[in-house]
Every structure is written in C-alpha cells, then in structure tokens.
Amino acid sequence: MLTKTAEHQVNFVIDFDSTFTQVEGLDELAAIALAGNKDSEKIVGEIKAITDKGMLGEIGFADSLKARVALLPAHRDHVNTLIEFLMGKISDSFARNREFISMYRENIYIVSSGFKDFIVPVAVSMGVKEENVFANTFTYDAEGNIIGYDESNLLSQDKGKVKLLQALQLEGDVYAIGDGYTDYELRESGLANKFFAFIENVERQKVVEKADEVVASLDEFLYINGLSRSQSYPKSKIKVLLLENVHPKAVAAFKNEGFQVELLKGALDEEELIERIKGVSILGLRSKTNLTKRVLEHPNASRLMAVGAFCIGTNQIDLAECERRGIAVFNAPYSNTRSVVELAIGEMIMLTRDIFTKSNKMHQGVWDKSATNSYEIRGKKLGLVGYGSIGTQLSVIAEAMGMEVYFYDAVDKLALGNAKKCKTLEELLSISDFISMHVDGRKTNSNIIGEKEFAMMKDNVIFINLSRGHVVDIPALVNALKSGKVWGAAVDVFPYEPKTNDEEFMNELRSLPRVILTPHIGGSTEEAQANIGEFVPSKLLQFMNNGSTYGSVNFPELQLPALEDAHRLLHVHQNVPGILAKINGIFAKYNVNIKGQYLKTTNNIGYVITDVAKEYADEIVEELKGLDNTIKFRMLY
C-alpha cells in the first residue's frame, strides 16, 4: 500500500491563523471593518504589530488579545465577510490534502487563539469536526457590534493552548503544527511529543529555532510522518534554480506550485554551476550558462530531473548527456521569434540609411544633410542563411516591405511567398545585398562565415548576425569591414559574451564605423520574456506534475492524460529490448491493476508511464527501481 497510516494513535493539533489559512484572521477582520476609515492603515498596522509580538512570545497572549480586540471596531457582518475571504485563503497544502483531513477526522484538532466565529465555518468546510475546533468567541451587543470576548475561555489567557490541551487529555501521541510561539509551548510543556514549525505562509526565526522539524507545507509534514498525502514527494522540498534573470512570471509559476525557488541575476560558469546545482531538481537558464557533461556527471547534479532553456537556442546544453541521464530539456521555440525579426528589419534600415553615423554627428553639432550612400531597402536582395522559425518570419515581413528574398538552408525547406531557394550558400552569398544569419548554434556551424565566404559576397554588402557568436569568424568580419567588402554590420551575438552586465564587453568589432553592436538582446523584449516566462515553466510543470514531455528537445515526446484516481509510475531506461516485458512482469507478479500505459522511445532511451490502482505493494516500486538499465524512476500521486 502506498497510502500509509500511522502505526499508533496520533493526535494532530493544528493552529489556524497563518497555518490552516494563509493569513491572521483578526488582522484581516480589522482591515475589513476599517475599510474606508481614514485611520485604517494606522490601526490595522497597530493590530498587526501586536499580533506579531504575541506570536513571538514578546508579550503575554492575554494582553495582546485584549489590546487587539479593543482596537477592533467590528460588526457581525464584517465577520461574515471575513469568513468568505478566508474560504479563499486556505493554505494551499491544506486545500490539496482534504483526504488526510477526512481520513484522520477524529484525531485532528484545530486549537487557536483566534475566534470560533470565523474559524468553525472555514475548518468545517474542509472536513474538520466542529467539536474538534477550540478557539475564543466574540461577544456582541444587541446591534451585532463586537464588544469583547468570553474571558473565561482558556484560550483567551496566557498559555491558553497549554491549558486547553491539559484539559483535553488526549490519548496517544500529540503532534503540534503551527507558525507561532504558543504552538511551540505545547511541546515545551510536554503535552505535545513533537512540534512542527509550519512555514508555508510565514517563517518566524524564534519559532523555527524551537521546532523538532520545520515543514514548508502540509505535504512535507505528511511525508515525514509517512501519512497519506497529495504529493508523492513534497514540492516544498524540491529545489528550482533559475539563472540569468528569467522573467518574474517564471519565479511566480514555480512558487505558486509550492517549489523552493532561487533566482540568480547572472549566468554561472562551470565551477559555479557545479557548486549551485547541488540538490537542484529543476534548472532554468538562458543562452549564457553552459550545462556541460562535466556539470551533469558531477554528484552535485544527481537530483536534476528537468532543464528549461528560457530561450530558443539549446546549443549551450549537452542534450545528449541530459538524455542519457534521463533529464528532460524544454525550450521556448517561438516565444522571441518576432522580436528578433523586428530587430533585423530595423537594423537593415538603420544601416542602409547610415543613421548611426548621422545621429552621432548630430550629437556633436554636425548638420550633414545629404542622400549620399543612403538607400531604401525596397527592391534590394535579402539573403537568409537558415530558413527556420526566424528566417521564415523575416522572409514574409521583408517581402511585404518590397525586398526580394533568397534563402539557403541545410535542409530542404518550402519557400514562403515569392522567396527563392538557393541551392548553395555560395549562390546566396554572391547575389545578396543584405545577408542575415539565422542558423542554429550547433557546433558544426562554427565559423561557417569566414574569409572565404566574405570574399564571395558582393561589395558593400550589409551583414547581420543575430544567431550565435561562433557562427561568424570575427577577425574575418573585421577585415571585410575594413576593406569595404562589408559596408555595414549589425552583430548581437559574440563568441564570448560577458556573464553579467558588470563585465566589460571585449571584442575586435568595438569602435569600427557602421557597426551596430547590441548585447545579445535579439530576444530581449518585455513581450518575449513574459511569453517565455510563462511557456517554459508550463512545460516543466507539466513534466513534473503529470510526466508529459510534449515539446521536449531531447526526450521521447508524450502528451499524457490527467491523473485520475491512480498512481503514475514513470520509468526511464536505456533503450534495450525487453524492458517493457520486464516492467509488466513485475505488475503481473504483484497482481496490479494497470489503468493505462504509455511508451515512447528515442534511439537511446525509453520512457514508460504506467497508471495503476492506488493500492499496491511498496515492493513494486523497489523492483522497478532495481530493474537493469533503469535510468530514472519516479512516482506521481
């Protein structure tokens, strides 16, 4: 059975504010009651400050409660509004673990120094027994205004939780879960066997220090205690490392799912990456961080499951090594295509009108009005090297602007519009007025444009490289510019690029006239980065949550159905004959009911996904993991 139960009776004493729900109920009640009041911010601030002091044990609880209620001009209607608000603020990990709550209903207690008036409806809606909710109660006047609270209630007193638990005399072990000092006091008093500091919503150092265990989600608590839960392995224990300042949307996407996320602004070199990849399961990078074999084979990278290239190019990643290790890689193949195309068009116009020279002169006070060496792009021949997503989109737009488009691609591509296919690179180079590079960054594309290729070009050609730096031999381009073979150039990518904005850009192209230099920003628009920040995490999350690999650049591609009332076992293995039979042999041996099974292979690896009934023997997992040629195994609940 995967669904384990505690071997002996355990009572779960759970705090409400900032634990069961994400917020402090009384603070929120104050904000609701004071909405529109000119002193609202001040009074709510005072109430919150007192709440915090109480949580940290810096003032006695009874004093803190009295002070806060005295500041609270609330009515019964405000309490009703608060209840509605709190229904939407149940902590994520509690919301997804209703099954645990119903399974352990008899032994789950909500013990709070808050108020039953709003706690009971919220807790009961989640399956908690009303009789098991212990909290204070407000007193109201005839008009429904809150005028105080029941001061005889143990929970309104100092050490109220301790007194209540003494009175309850629970049988069996007691595990206290909460974010406040008063929750720890249950452990200190000996009434609780263990105290779990719950930090999903708020982390208080003084409380964390006292904890037997610190849990970032209810799943983590359930995992530690071998209890039934919604996640096979708690996401709060899974590390996501995002590099190169990926869009905040990406950070939010992973945080919202409960992962541990770290974001670094710059790229990392090999040594730094080896250091930082320790314990990381999901890595996000852009074009500047190289994920090499050396990094991948280091023991620090042993937890790596998935990589997101938050860009188009994936030449910086050793895809084959990732595949060999069962690490799925995803990218954003179209999210910045348009941005690159727009930049290329803009640069062609700027160069052919020699705008930068004129603009620089103007800044020095020189008025040089003349049409000499200034041309339209209309009617000129544009030669595209690489006719993929960017090349084709540029082809269509350039043609709409009146250019004659030629292209050369390593594979046979259908021409769009009136574009003309060139059979050889030489043919394309010899007829084009503008040459724009849009090949991918595979190693064999190193220096595909060098002295020989520049020599084949027309005189006064305009040359653009927005693809990858190593595609063009820079000294050869410098010579071609100096000799006048190339009239002007726009270069966005370089064989070596600074790791961060703090590093100086060093390149022989610096200071040459009619050369537009940009810091690899072809894809750096707000639109493109926001698109990428949504697209890549969505692929990574699908892989993590459901096993789907659709869109992966190195893995067998599978679009899997949602997981319904089953456990999903994901097995990655070397692609040798007989593995599927062996896997199914294990299922047959343990008489497991298979609900669905999917298999896809590449030349090197196989990916088998099996959905099975929730009840089966734990030994199956061990046997599957132990099968010869297994690369990776994981399980989804």
Ligand SMILES: NC(=O)c1ccc[n+]([C@@H]2O[C@H](COP(=O)([O-])OP(=O)(O)OC[C@H]3O[C@@H](n4cnc5c(N)ncnc54)[C@H](O)[C@@H]3O)[C@@H](O)[C@H]2O)c1
């Ligand atoms: N400057 C930037 O910020 C920026 C932004 C996005 C993409 N890029 C770069 O642009 C590249 C192209 O992007 P894409 O989306 O069009 O990729 P793509 O894979 O759709 O197209 C690349 C095309 O180049 C062709 N090709 C590869 N090697 C070739 C060669 N030697 N000769 C002729 N054709 C060759 C391929 O067959 C393919 O059709 C990316 O791989 C990336 O490196 C740069």
Ligand SMILES: O=C(O)[C@H](O)COP(=O)(O)O
């Ligand atoms: O491959 C890409 O998409 C571009 O080179 C952009 O890379 P970047 O995200 O590092 O700017």
